[in-house]
Amino acid sequence: MISRFLDLIYPALCELCQEPLKNGHALCSSCAAQLTRVKAPFCGNCGEPFEGEIQHHFLCPNCLHTPHDFHFARASLKSSPTSFGLVHRLKYQRHFYLARDLAPFLKETLQEDPRFEKLGKSALLIPVPLHWRRQQSRHGNQALELSRELAKLSGLSCHNALKRIRVTRTQTKLNRKQRLTNLRGAFQIKQKQRKHLHGKNIILIDDVFTTGSTAHECAQILTLEGQVSKVAVLTLIRG
Ligand SMILES: [Zn+2]
Ligand SMILES: [Zn+2]
Known part of the structure; x- marks a missing residue:
């Protein structure tokens, strides 16, 4: 009304x-x-899309050499000036209402990739956190906004279970190795959330997947300290 x-x-x-x-x-x-969706063929681990007619499961050269601690990652949209422009507005210009129109793309991917269904109805959506200082200056966290909207659409519950304990350098100009060093020890599980995580399957939510170092670091802490079962990753864009 x-x-x-x-x-x-x-x-x-x-x-x-x-x-x-x-x-x-x-x-x-x-x-x-x-907006162009990521469609098969894509890397079975990191979701990087490839051109051509590959029918079988395959790993991209990056994943063959550097294993990740997450089960698999998928992105909904290919990177384009338009998709990045939308994320930029969501992230830096406080257009949080956009999350409502972007979450349906995430839901499409959840429904289309059978690996998500295998995680079950009790899988938890966990957003990649921002450091509180960065969250304060941006007036919110885009990953949390996307997770909340996706929770409404999918019926899965959203737990804001992670926190970023260090302000890290922006990753944009770093390579994968530098990103991993930059992020080491950057995340922690919130004390009150620990009891919800044990044995659960997790779908980690973020706006953009670039080298996978953020997702890897979050998956590692969730597995080691949260004793979760599997961590899958779902992002809006494959950078
Ligand atoms: Zn239009
Ligand atoms: Zn890959």
Whole structure:
């Protein structure tokens, strides 16, 4: 009711094409359809998409040489100026309402990849945390917003179980080895959350997957200290 009322006074515009929208949406259906989904073939471990006709399970050269502590990772959208532009607005411009229009892409991937279903209905969604200082300056955490919206759509529960205990350098200009060193000891499990994690399967949620070092570090702490069963990773974009 309230969103319909607001639509009448301030019709929302599509974040990408400026078409007027209804029902509190931020992306029109034609712009949403134009975002390119990651489709097979992709690396069975990190979800990196490849061109061509590969039918069998395969690992990309990166995963063959550097094992990850997560079970597998999948991303919903290919990286493009449009998909990155949307994440940029969600992350740095406080357009948190976009999470509502972006979470359906994550849900699509959850439904389409049978490996997620195998994790069961009791799998927990856990967002990759920001350091509290960074979260304060950005007025929120994009991964948490995506997880909350995905929880509503999927029926899985969202537990904000991790915290980042060190402010780490931005990873953008670092290679995988430097990223791993940069992140070592950066995450911890929140004391009160420990009891919820034991033996559970986890779906770690983030906006972008680049080298996998963040996901690897979180998976390691969840497995070793949280004694979880499996950690799968689901991100909006494969960077
Ligand atoms: Zn549009
Ligand atoms: Zn890979």
